[in-house]
Amino acid sequence: MREPTTTYEILLSLLGENGVVNICESYGGHTIRIPKEFRNEGLKDIWQSRFGKEGTAKLCAHFGGDRVYIPKNKAxxxxxxxxxxxARLRDGVAVRQIAEEFQISERQVYVIFGKARAIESAIDTTNN
Incomplete structure (x- = not known):
């Protein structure tokens, strides 16, 4: 397995999927300074509540003292x-209503649902 090279890949290796989502939601699109160690207990508590004690320690060990651009995690x-x-489609909500709710076209709603059905079909085929 190759070494992670992008900031996103490094964050994923340090924090796992949930941790990456948390850090991208909290700081995505910004450059932040990650301390080597926390002098402010309040800030340390905030980070530990978002990324866990282990995740916070890993971030500080890897990036400590550096300024790091946190990606937005658009994907x-x-x-x-x-x-x-x-989920909304499966709950019986109309395509037009979903399109308006998510500010996308009705066609895009159908495309998203079609891709999901294709994936589910492929999974069913390999499990049988």
Whole structure:
């Protein structure tokens, strides 16, 4: 397995999927300074509540003292949005209403649902 090279990959290796989502939601699109150690206990508590004690320690050990650009995680946001769209469709909500709610076209709602059905179909085929 190759070494992570992008900031996103490094964050993923340090924090895991949930941690990456948390840091991208908290700081995505900004450059932040990651301390070697926390002098402010309040800030340390905030970081530990968001990224856990272990995750915070890993961030400080890897990036400590550096300024790091945190990506926005656009792909993760789109994946989450698509999951909500699929759930709304399965709940019986009209395509037009979903399109308005998520500010996308009706066609895009159908495309998202079609891709999800294709993936589910492929999974069913490999499990049988």
């Amino acid at each position: 993760g946001q789109i994946e989450a949005r698509n999951a909500h769209i699929i």
